[in-house]
Amino acid sequence: MKKIISINRIVKNWLIPLFVAVAVFFVIRPVLAQTVDIPSPDAVGVESIDGYSQVYYEVGGGRKFITSGNINSKMPAFAGKYIAYVTDINGLGQVFLYDLASETRTQLTFIGNNLNPKVDDKGRVTWEGWQDPNITWQIFFFDGKSTRQLTTGDTSLNPDFSGDYISYGRRDIAGTWRAVVYSIKDDKSVDVTTGENARNPKIKNGDIYLAAGSLAEEKFPLSVDDLFLLNLAPLSESTESANTILDELSATPSGVQEIPIATESGSAL
Secondary structure, three states: HHHHHHHHHHHHHHHHHHHHHHHHHHHHHHHHHOOOOOOOOOEEEEEEEEEEEEEEEEEOOOOOOOOOOOEEEEEEEEEOOOOEEEEEOEEEEEEEEEEEEOOOOEEEEOEEEEEEEOOOOOOEEEEEEOOOOOOEEEEEEEEEOOOOEEEOOOEEEEEEOOOOOOEEEEEEHHHHOOEEEEOOOEEEEEEEEEEHHHOOEEOOOOOEEEEEOOOOOEEEEEEEHHHHHHOOOOOOOOHHHHHHHHHHHOOOOOOOOOOOOOOOOEOOO
């Protein structure tokens, strides 16, 4: 009888609490993975291993690879705890999203050729994709739950994030570039200006820059908030009409359709 009582006490005082603790650990572990302060990468990059390019990130001087195997991965971009990159599958680029908090990856594209991904600290991704039935590059956007195509028709390239805005360049059949800003919140696109400098627009601290990152970089006179507040009509495909609008805004932009191709660096031309 004493033995039975002793065993019951052991079960009650030790084993049951242990089982409860283990169960609680496995229940709250996914939550902890999302709430623990995972450091943002200091840098991301690509290194060749056994003849294949692999994506890595660096934190505190240490380097960790997030891709491997006999397949090439490239074009990493990061923000917060997220890294977006491209992996070549059957000769075509497919976009992946890697979450450092949970150490999981999600494949975002499965068809066509997809390049130049950009990601924000909310895990949203935008990129250039050439997918059927498109006949040229278009801009795509993953909002964290689903993917949608933001553009149709004109060749569209160079997407980039700035808060709840995505900027990119569009080229019409006459070869004229047009800078565009898309509001994620309003689900609306607004034309900025036309000209060669409109090929690669970027938003920095609410201001719009044309020919971003080049020696010809110039600040557009209206901020992104101004553009959406004014609610201007879309710029005409006519250069003459577009220049009239630009004159009114005191802008100073500069102006044979070619099918863009992927370069070795990974960006579409």
